[in-house]
Amino acid sequence: GENVEQHPSTLSVQEGDSAVIKCTYSDSASNYFPWYKQELGKGPQLIIDIRSNVGEKKDQRIAVTLNKTAKHFSLHITETQPEDSAVYFCAASETNAGKSTFGDGTTLTVKP
Amino acid sequence: DTGVSQNPRHKITKRGQNVTFRCDPISEHNRLYWYRQTLGQGPEFLTYFQNEAQLEKSRLLSDRFSAERPKGSFSTLEIQRTEQGDSAMYLCASSLELSNQPQHFGDGTRLSIL
Numbered sequence: 001g002e003n004v005e006q007h008p009s010t011l012s013v014q015e016g017d018s019a020v021i022k023c024t025y026s027d028s029a030s031n032y033f034p035w036y037k038q039e040l041g042k043g044p045q046l047i048i049d050i051r052s053n054v055g056e057k058k059d060q061r062i063a064v065t066l067n068k069t070a071k072h073f074s075l076h077i078t079e080t081q082p083e084d085s086a087v088y089f090c091a092a093s094e095t096n097a098g099k100s101t102f103g104d105g106t107t108l109t110v111k112p
Numbered sequence: 113d114t115g116v117s118q119n120p121r122h123k124i125t126k127r128g129q130n131v132t133f134r135c136d137p138i139s140e141h142n143r144l145y146w147y148r149q150t151l152g153q154g155p156e157f158l159t160y161f162q163n164e165a166q167l168e169k170s171r172l173l174s175d176r177f178s179a180e181r182p183k184g185s186f187s188t189l190e191i192q193r194t195e196q197g198d199s200a201m202y203l204c205a206s207s208l209e210l211s212n213q214p215q216h217f218g219d220g221t222r223l224s225i226l
Binding site: 004006031032034036041042043044045046049051089091093095098099100101102103104105 | 116118143145152153154155156157160162167168170203205211212214215216217218219220
């Protein structure tokens with residue numbers, strides 16, 4: 001089955017700096033890669049996703065890149081703000097497969 | 113609020129008791145998923161439905177666990193004879209049937225076994 005590894009497990013940055021979180025996956029059939037933000041006591045909330053026919057996608061301060069050959073994808077947050085502090089999860093799934101396989105999360109702390 | 117709704121938000125019970133959780137998905141979504149999340153881990157897939165049909169079950173889902181979605185709308189997850197190791201957050205998500213659609217999560221039910 002699919003295996004998703006996520007690094008780093010914790011990340012601390014100064015407000016205004018950039019943050020990068022990286023994930024690798026094992027199943028070459030995976031073709032959909034969402035990123036979620038989870039705040040304390042809440043469920044994961046989708047922040048951006050990318051499909052395998054695209055190498056990069058950007059939404060304001062958030063961007064995701066995908067390298068299908070190397071089987072890795074990354075989340076980039078620019079101009080970080082204290083409200084970006086949360087746990088971020090990457091995930092991978094295959095068309096027609098119901099489930100997503102999640103990484104173990106990155107706790108991002110943005111210091112004011 | 114038209115998001116995914118889960119009830120109860122918290123459940124505390126003694127070991128050996130049965131518990132049932134409910135999930136109401138986004139109304140136009142015909143796929144519904146159950147995940148389990150323990151501290152410091154990502155959500156782990158348990159099972160999913162397309163309409164009322166249960167299409168996949170994880171090996172994590174022991175015979176003490178059963179999920180239903182009788183009319184293709186809300187779903188219930190029941191755990192019989194609860195054990196200490198069942199303590200976790202149980203998350204429900206829903207999505208459209210189309211390929212590569214995002215899953216929208218509820219805020220979960222936190223289960224604590226005494």
